[in-house]
Amino acid sequence: MEKAKIYELISKMTLEEKASYVSGADFWHTDAVPRLGIPAVMVSDGPHGLRKQDDEADHLGVNDSIKAVCFPAACATACSFDRDMMFAMGADLGKECQAENVSSLLGPAVNIKRSPLCGRNFEYVSEDPYAAGELCAAYIRGVQSQNVGTSIKHFAANNQEYERMNGSSNVDERTLREIYLPAFENAVKTAQPWTVMCSYNKVNGEYASQNHWLLTEILRDEWGFEGYVMSDWGAVSDRVKGVNAGLDLEMPGSNGANDALIIEAVKNGTIKEETLDECVYRILNIVFRYEEGRQKEVFDREADHEKSAAYAAKCMVLLKNEGVLPLKADETAAFIGGFAEKPRYQGGGSSHINSHKVTSALSLADAYGKILYAEGFPADKDEYDEQKAAAALDTAGKADKIVVFAGLPDSFESEGYDRAHMSLPACQNKLIGELLTLGKPVIVVLHNGSPVEMPWACDVSAILEAYLSGEAAGKAEMEILYGKVNPSGKLSETFPLRLQDNPSYLNFPGRGKQVNYAEGVFVGYRYYDAKEMDVLFPFGHGLSYTTFAYSNLKVDKEKFAPGETVTVSLDVTNTGSMAGREIVQLYVSDKTDVAVRPVKELKNFVSVELAPGETRTVSMELNERSFSWYNVDKKEWYAADGTYEILIGASSRDIRLSCEITREGAEELIPVIDADVMMGDLMSCKKTAGFVKNMIAEYMQAFGDQQSSETKESAVTDEMAMSMQRFMPLRSLRSFSSLTNADIANIVEALKKVVSE
Numbered sequence: 001m002e003k004a005k006i007y008e009l010i011s012k013m014t015l016e017e018k019a020s021y022v023s024g025a026d027f028w029h030t031d032a033v034p035r036l037g038i039p040a041v042m043v044s045d046g047p048h049g050l051r052k053q054d055d056e057a058d059h060l061g062v063n064d065s066i067k068a069v070c071f072p073a074a075c076a077t078a079c080s081f082d083r084d085m086m087f088a089m090g091a092d093l094g095k096e097c098q099a100e101n102v103s104s105l106l107g108p109a110v111n112i113k114r115s116p117l118c119g120r121n122f123e124y125v126s127e128d129p130y131a132a133g134e135l136c137a138a139y140i141r142g143v144q145s146q147n148v149g150t151s152i153k154h155f156a157a158n159n160q161e162y163e164r165m166n167g168s169s170n171v172d173e174r175t176l177r178e179i180y181l182p183a184f185e186n187a188v189k190t191a192q193p194w195t196v197m198c199s200y201n202k203v204n205g206e207y208a209s210q211n212h213w214l215l216t217e218i219l220r221d222e223w224g225f226e227g228y229v230m231s232d233w234g235a236v237s238d239r240v241k242g243v244n245a246g247l248d249l250e251m252p253g254s255n256g257a258n259d260a261l262i263i264e265a266v267k268n269g270t271i272k273e274e275t276l277d278e279c280v281y282r283i284l285n286i287v288f289r290y291e292e293g294r295q296k297e298v299f300d301r302e303a304d305h306e307k308s309a310a311y312a313a314k315c316m317v318l319l320k321n322e323g324v325l326p327l328k329a330d331e332t333a334a335f336i337g338g339f340a341e342k343p344r345y346q347g348g349g350s351s352h353i354n355s356h357k358v359t360s361a362l363s364l365a366d367a368y369g370k371i372l373y374a375e376g377f378p379a380d381k382d383e384y385d386e387q388k389a390a391a392a393l394d395t396a397g398k399a400d401k402i403v404v405f406a407g408l409p410d411s412f413e414s415e416g417y418d419r420a421h422m423s424l425p426a427c428q429n430k431l432i433g434e435l436l437t438l439g440k441p442v443i444v445v446l447h448n449g450s451p452v453e454m455p456w457a458c459d460v461s462a463i464l465e466a467y468l469s470g471e472a473a474g475k476a477e478m479e480i481l482y483g484k485v486n487p488s489g490k491l492s493e494t495f496p497l498r499l500q501d502n503p504s505y506l507n508f509p510g511r512g513k514q515v516n517y518a519e520g521v522f523v524g525y526r527y528y529d530a531k532e533m534d535v536l537f538p539f540g541h542g543l544s545y546t547t548f549a550y551s552n553l554k555v556d557k558e559k560f561a562p563g564e565t566v567t568v569s570l571d572v573t574n575t576g577s578m579a580g581r582e583i584v585q586l587y588v589s590d591k592t593d594v595a596v597r598p599v600k601e602l603k604n605f606v607s608v609e610l611a612p613g614e615t616r617t618v619s620m621e622l623n624e625r626s627f628s629w630y631n632v633d634k635k636e637w638y639a640a641d642g643t644y645e646i647l648i649g650a651s652s653r654d655i656r657l658s659c660e661i662t663r664e665g666a667e668e669l670i671p672v673i674d675a676d677v678m679m680g681d682l683m684s685c686k687k688t689a690g691f692v693k694n695m696i697a698e699y700m701q702a703f704g705d706q707q708s709s710e711t712k713e714s715a716v717t718d719e720m721a722m723s724m725q726r727f728m729p730l731r732s733l734r735s736f737s738s739l740t741n742a743d744i745a746n747i748v749e750a751l752k753k754v755v756s757e
C-alpha cells in the first residue's frame with residue numbers, strides 16, 4: 001500500500017488504537033483494527049522450520065506446534081558456505097509460510113559464536129561476521145522472494161544465554177562494528193529483512209529494546225533499514241523509551257499495561273505523536289506488503305523432507321578420514337550408539353520443530369550395506385550401562401568397521417541456558433575408547449550444535465561432523481558414509497583443543513549481569529591465529545573424498561585506489577577420482593601496520609562443483625570494506641595505503657596461494673589534534689611530520705643543553721630520545737622544555753591549520 005494511503009489510515013486511528021497497535025494482539029499476532037480494514041497477521045519461529053502454534057502459545061518450544069519440516073539448523077547450513085543453497089532453503093520456508101498464512105518467519109539468528117558454550121550456538125551461523133552476513137542475507141532473500149518477511153535476530157551482542165534477559169554485553173565500539181554488527185549490517189544493506197528483532201540484553205548498559213543508538217542511529221540512519229523492529233519476546237523494559245528509541249512492535253504485548261503508558265506519554269509530550277505514528281506506519285507497511293503478496297502454496301512435507309536431506313548432505317563436515325570412508329556395501333559395518341536410531345537433529349527452545357517425520361541412519365540400513373547395530377549408549381542421557389557396552393563390543397567385534405553415532409543429548413545444549421563444559425557425555429568417550437581396543441577402524445559421526453572436545457580424535461580413523469542436520473539427518477549421513485554424496489561442508493567455526501583455549505574463556509559468561517568482551521576483535525580464528533595456537537580443527541576445515549589443487553592466482557590490479565574493487569581469480573582442479581564440491585576461501589591480511597588487526601580475515605568465499613580431472617576458474621571480489629577496520633576516533637571505516645596480502649585457503653590453516661597488492665591514494669589518517677596528541681603520531685603523519693620535526697629539533701637542542709655530557713653520550717642516545725618521544729603527548733613539552741601553556745595552544749592551532757590545508 002502506498003505511504004500516503006497508510007498515513008490516511010493512521011490519521012483515522014484513535015490514540016488508543018495506535019498505542020494498542022504497537023504491541024502484539026496475542027503471542028503470535030499483530031493487532032487488527034477491523035473498522036479500518038487493518039488485518040491481524042501471524043509471525044512464527046523460525047529459523048530452520050515452521051513452528052506455528054495454534055493453541056497453547058509459548059516461546060520456549062514447550063507446547064506443540066503444527067507438524068512441519070525441520071531443515072538443518074544454522075550450525076549445519078553455515079558449513080555449506082553456499083549462498084544459493086541458503087536462498088533455496090529460505091524460499092522453501094517462505095512457501096511453507098504462505099501455505100500456512102504466516103507473514104514473517106522469526107529468523108535468521110546471526111549472533112556471533114563468541115564461546116563454544118553459548119547454549120544457542122546451534123541456531124547461530126558462525127564465529128566470522130563475513131560468513132554470517134553473506135549466508136544469512138542469502139537466506140533472507142530466499143524467504144522474502146516468496147513475499148514473506150524475516151526477522152533477523154537478536155540485535156545485538158546477544159552471545160550467551162546466561163543472564164540473557166538483563167545482562168549487559170560490554171563491547172567496545174570497534175569490536176561491535178567489526179565483529180558483532182556486520183552480519184546485521186550486510187543483511188540490512190543487501191537483503192532488507194522486513195523486520196529486525198532486538199535482543200533481550202543490554203548493550204553497554206542500555207537495553208537493546210530501548211537503545212536509540214542501535215535501533216535508530218545505526219540501523220536506520222546509517223544502514224537504511226526500511227522495515228520494523230520488533231522486540232524479542234518479553235524484551236521490553238521501558239516501553240516509552242523504546243518507542244522513542246525506534247522499537248516499533250512489542251511482542252507479545254503487555255496486556256495493555258504499556259499501551260496505557262504510551263497514551264500517557266503522548267499526552268504529556270514524552271512521546272511525540274508523530275513518533276508513534278511512524279512506528280504504526282512501519283508495522284502497517286509490512287503487514288500490507290504481506291497481505292498484498294499472498295500466494296497460493298501447498299505445504300508439501302514429503303517434498304520438503306527430501307530437500308532437507310539434500311541440504312543436510314551439503315552441510316556435513318568430514319573432519320578426518322584415514323582412507324576408511326566411504327564404506328563399501330560389501331563390508332560389514334557395526335553401527336553403535338543411540339544416535340543411529342534417534343539422531344539428534346535440532347536444538348531446544350523457540351526454534352524447536354514438531355517434525356512430521358524423522359529419518360535415522362539405521363532406518364535406511366538395508367538400502368546401503370551389511371549393517372549390525374547395538375545401542376551401546378543412549379542418545380538422551382549420559383549413562384554408561386555395562387551390559388549395553390558389552391553388547392556393543394560384541395557386535396563391533398563381528399564387523400569390518402565400527403561407526404559410532406555420538407553426540408550431545410538434548411539437555412546438554414539449548415536455548416535458555418549455556419553449556420557447562422565442552423565435553424561429550426562421559427559414557428560415549430568411554431565406549432569409544434573401548435571400541436578402539438578392538439583394533440578395527442572406528443568412525444565417529446557427531447550430532448552436536450557446537451564444538452566438543454574429542455579426546456580420541458587422534459585414535460579414530462574418521463570423524464563426520466553431522467551437526468544438527470534436520471529431520472532427514474540420517475539420510476544425509478548414509479549418503480555420505482556410503483559415498484553416494486561426496487562430503488563438502490567446511491567448518492564455520494574453530495574447534496579448539498579444549499575450552500580453556502577459547503579467547504572468551506576468562507570473560508564468559510561474566511557475572512552480576514555484566515559480561516565484558518575483553519578479547520575485542522580477536523574472536524575465533526582471529527585469536528588462535530594471532531596466538532599461533534594449535535586447534536583441534538580450524539575454521540574453514542573440511543575434507544572430501546576427492547582432492548583439489550589450486551593454481552594460477554590472479555588479481556585484476558596490483559595497485560588499487562580507494563573505492564575500487566579488486567577481482568581475485570584462480571583455477572581449481574579436481575585431482576581425485578570422484579566428483580566433488582570445493583569451498584575456496586579468500587582471506588585478507590593487512591600488512592600496513594597502521595592498526596592492531598587480526599592476522600587475516602575472511603573476506604570472500606566461493607564454491608565450485610568439479611568432475612574428476614575438471615578445472616574451473618573461480619573469481620571473488622573484494623571491496624572497500626574488505627580492507628577496512630573501524631576507526632573509532634573518526635567514526636568511519638578506514639584502510640591505509642600500503643600492502644595487503646591476499647590469501648587463498650582450503651581452510652584458515654591451509655593457505656594454498658597468496659600474493660600482495662598495494663593500496664594507493666587513501667586519505668591519510670590524521671591524528672586528532674589537541675594538546676594530548678602524541679608526538680609519534682604527528683611524526684608519522686605526512687601532513688604534520690615536517691612541522692613537528694622542526695619543532696622537535698629545537699626542543700631536543702634545549703633538552704640536550706640541560707643534560708651533562710656523560711648522559712648525552714651514554715644514557716640517552718638521540719635515537720632513544722626520538723623513540724621515547726613517540727609516546728609523549730604534545731602537552732608534555734610544557735614540562736620538558738621552556739614552552740608555556742600558551743605556546744602549546746599556539747602549536748595546536750598551527751597544527752590544525754597544517755592538517756586542514
Ligand code: BGC
Nearest residue numbers: 045058059060106232233350
Ligand atoms: C527467542 C526468539 C524467538 C522468540 C519467539 C524468544 O525467547 O529468543 O528467538 O523468536 O522467543 O519464540
